[in-house]
Amino acid sequence: MLEIKNLSxxxxxxxxxxxxxxxxxxxxxQNKLYVITGQNGSGKSTLVKIIMGILSQTSGxxxxxxxxxxxxxxxxxxxxxxxxxxxxxxxxxxxxxxELLDIASGQKNSLxxxxxxxxxxxxxxxxxxxxxxxxxxxxxxxxxxxxxMALSRKGKLNIFDEPEAGIDLWSFDKLVSLFSxxxxxxxxxxxxxxxxxxxxxxxLMKNGEIVKVGGKEEILPLTTNSSCxxxxxxxx
Amino acid sequence: xxxxxxxxxxQIADLHSTPTGxxxxxxxxxxxxxxxxxxxxxxxxxxxxxxDIIVKNGVKNKSVHIPVIVTKGGFTDLVxxxxxxxxxxxxxxxxGCGIDNPxxxxxxxxxxxxxxxxxxxxxxxxxxxxxxxxxxxxxxxNPVTNLHLGENSFVEIxxxxxxxxxxxxxxxxxxxxxxAKLVIKExxxxxxNQQAKTKxxxxxxxxxxxxxxxxxxxxxxxxxxxxxxxxxxxxxCFGHVECDGILLGDAQMISIPKITAKCVEASLxxxxxxxxxxxxxxxxxxTLGLSQEEAEKVIxxxxxxx
Numbered sequence: 178m179l180e181i182k183n184l185s186x187x188x189x190x191x192x193x194x195x196x197x198x199x200x201x202x203x204x205x206x207q208n209k210l211y212v213i214t215g216q217n218g219s220g221k222s223t224l225v226k227i228i229m230g231i232l233s234q235t236s237g238x239x240x241x242x243x244x245x246x247x248x249x250x251x252x253x254x255x256x257x258x259x260x261x262x263x264x265x266x267x268x269x270x271x272x273x274x275x276e277l278l279d280i281a282s283g284q285k286n287s288l289x290x291x292x293x294x295x296x297x298x299x300x301x302x303x304x305x306x307x308x309x310x311x312x313x314x315x316x317x318x319x320x321x322x323x324x325x326m327a328l329s330r331k332g333k334l335n336i337f338d339e340p341e342a343g344i345d346l347w348s349f350d351k352l353v354s355l356f357s358x359x360x361x362x363x364x365x366x367x368x369x370x371x372x373x374x375x376x377x378x379x380x381l382m383k384n385g386e387i388v389k390v391g392g393k394e395e396i397l398p399l400t401t402n403s404s405c406x407x408x409x410x411x412x413x
Numbered sequence: 414x415x416x417x418x419x420x421x422x423x424q425i426a427d428l429h430s431t432p433t434g435x436x437x438x439x440x441x442x443x444x445x446x447x448x449x450x451x452x453x454x455x456x457x458x459x460x461x462x463x464x465d466i467i468v469k470n471g472v473k474n475k476s477v478h479i480p481v482i483v484t485k486g487g488f489t490d491l492v493x494x495x496x497x498x499x500x501x502x503x504x505x506x507x508x509g510c511g512i513d514n515p516x517x518x519x520x521x522x523x524x525x526x527x528x529x530x531x532x533x534x535x536x537x538x539x540x541x542x543x544x545x546x547x548x549x550x551x552x553x554x555n556p557v558t559n560l561h562l563g564e565n566s567f568v569e570i571x572x573x574x575x576x577x578x579x580x581x582x583x584x585x586x587x588x589x590x591x592x593a594k595l596v597i598k599e600x601x602x603x604x605x606n607q608q609a610k611t612k613x614x615x616x617x618x619x620x621x622x623x624x625x626x627x628x629x630x631x632x633x634x635x636x637x638x639x640x641x642x643x644x645x646x647x648x649x650c651f652g653h654v655e656c657d658g659i660l661l662g663d664a665q666m667i668s669i670p671k672i673t674a675k676c677v678e679a680s681l682x683x684x685x686x687x688x689x690x691x692x693x694x695x696x697x698x699x700t701l702g703l704s705q706e707e708a709e710k711v712i713x714x715x716x717x718x719x
Contacts, residue, residue, distance in 0.1 A: 255702040
């Protein structure tokens, strides 16, 4: 359902071109759960931002459902069914939780529908529905609302960029089971072993390249025990 | 009332017909409808244009509508309205002015509103301004609000300039007694070559009094906005002014804060931020399926109306 061919991404740094992603080739199947992992700076978040259209690749192509979306703007990709939950949720001045849930789901939701979306991420709709999405909410609350928005889109491809960031441990366990129940294809950027363990396939990245794609039995032994920020055997 | 009158009243006061309760509707410099009751009396001023609105002590949960409409070109309206709010009263006042100018001559409304707010009284004052019309003549509004807040009183002012006003100068002067609290929320949208200027001066005279001013402005195209605030802390008090602005196109926005503390226990804060629409807000909404134009509209709407 998603096909990435020969994708590269470079930035200019001190007048020189720096390659962030190198010749990425990746194929995601329908209704599978993928987790991208790897060291900090390996290009995981950059890759998913390019899939969403937030960043533009320097070269290469992206196909979604057989359609070339390589130069398609963000909102058109969203309308095709790609949803994206940010690592650092965005705050707004004057927009309420219910307004963004309505926009996200493309309809005017009832209280019970919003309750469904928010309760999945451990929030009570009555307490949050009329709250503004601003810095009066804690980082954890913002993160859960961000996840609720992504879930309400009912995307064909659901991307979550480090969903564990800002979530407490108790809620994190619930979120892990939530990801298993998301319909469609799911692509999660994560370092967390518990998330890696629910993956159908793990995509391991290093220095802007995909070094291996495989099942958890194959990939997990290559990672450190607590997280995947370092590959096993690598020097600190 | 004709179609234009109804449209203006709907825009500025959410009125779809003659209001129930106490009201005074002014059109082109004259009162066209008025109603008082046993608790709130509206009395025409003698010697000058305007009305006195007298709210008796202890009146609760009442509202007063005093909208003004101007539908003539080349017309300047000047009105003095004075509000006497009794002790312990609790009222909502819906004011505002709509101008529909069908000519090439300017139309102007200058509303001078003075409030004497009694002890422990609670007032919500809503003022919307709106301009329309097929003529090229200017739609000019210059409201002045003078407030005297008695001990432990609370006044909340919501002002909204939603569009079509070519030039406005909004002046607010307030004096607060002990424990009085004033909250001012101002939302202004300017487009094309429109100009809007706001001047606040609040004297925090009483012990433990406070003021909170929140101004959200959006300036588009070649419009210009100016925000001047002056808080004077004369006692143990708290004052906070927040001026946020979004700029689009070739618009300009100026924020000039002034805070004067005349007492060591006065705590006065001014915050101002002017800039374009935040890129991350646009991107977030686009990931939810909105085009850039739709996302900008949602952000501006939320910023002004939220």
